[in-house]
Amino acid sequence: MDWYNEAPQWADHGETVTMQSGAMTDFWRLTHSGITADNGHFYYQRQTGDFVARVKISGKYNALYDQAGLMVRVDESNWLKCGIEYIDGIQRASAVVTRDYSDWSMLSLPNNPASLWLRVKRQGSTIEIEYSLDGADYQLLRQTYLSAAQTMNVGLMCAAPVGIGFPVTFEDFTIQSA
DSSP states (O other), X not given: OEEESOXXXXXXXXXXXXXXXXXXXXXXXXXXXXXXXXXXXXXXXXXXXXXXXXXXXXXXXXXXXXXXXXXXXEETTEEEEEEEEEETTEEEEEEEXXXXXXXXXXXXXXXXXXXXXXXXXXXXTEEEEEEESSSSSEEEEEEEEOOOOSEEEEEEEEEOSSSXXXXXXXXXXXXXXX
């Protein structure tokens, strides 16, 4: 796996990857505030064709917009990130799809769960984002067009847009051809 904006502290122990997000980091483009940020942390591998990526995430979110999850990236203007985003003391399942401009959707999760499971499926230019509170029962969060590019970078993402950073653990990350 490779890094785009390496996290200040991290360890890859095979089935478990830990990261400490750096302060004032994010992935975002233009919408609402006009801000473009491309300095979040992304630990990825290249994937060609259709795929299914899965991971379990657990973080110690404490500041507004602390976030961790999966990212699928073509380039700085075409990507998606999904996972937990911490807003007003509540963990939310979040998805940001960016095609020049970022487009954000989210929903509140019950009782700030200790962990969240994510599954991202690519079929052609379409991506489906699913989440689970137990690793078995998945719910569709979003379906979107991303890109017709044959090869994309797929992996683990975290960022702390306004905070000092936080630790996150990713477990059982897999990517399988579909």
